[in-house]
Amino acid sequence: MSRICLIFVLLLTGCQLKPTLDDSWIALGEGYYQLTDAWPEPAQQLMQQVIWLDNAQQQQFIISALLQPEAILLVAVSPLGQELWRLSYQPEHQMTVSGIAPFNQPAFAKVLLAQMQMALLSEQQLQARLQHLRLQQDGNERALYDNDGRLLLQISNAGQLAAGEKIIIKAPTYRLQIITLQQDYLP
Secondary structure, eight states: OHHHHHHHHHHHHHHHHHOOOOTTEEETTTTTEEEEEEEOOOEEEEEEEEEEEETTTTEEEEEEEEETTTTEEEEEEEETTTTEEEEEEEGGGEEEESSSTTTTTTHHHHHHHHHHHHHSSHHHHHHHTTTTEEEEEETEEEEEETTTEEEEEEEEEEOOSSSSSSSEEESSSSSEEEEEEEEEEEE
């Protein structure tokens, strides 16, 4: 009987060591990042030009990003002004997405939002949201590694949102170049 109790205690202890992850956690490599559902900085609206390079294909669009304490809204439009996709992320991790593939797929949209947050939030804000991931920062350059030391993401010019600034995000399968065209702080 004591063996059964010991096995039960060991199983219970093991279950307690592994945290329960809700929908706010995104798998990146062998680790996880917890999305923030509210913008922790002063409210602002950004207009950014994005160049997406993927498998020798290039897409270009403009993103209007509304970053507020109560929600994050991203709207991408083509160079001709046609809405391509929309992502809204609100308190309690409520996400809505629409538009063209792959941006309209919730799993893809969450990864894109995670990478945006990795590029824009401060190192201190990010560290508290990482599990089994390691963020290395040198000035405005960031690299994200999993526990196996595998490079998952490289970000150049992280956190630089002023007009004219360029952020480059390199993931294993694509590269994003983001140039801020306009930054307006909201009351």
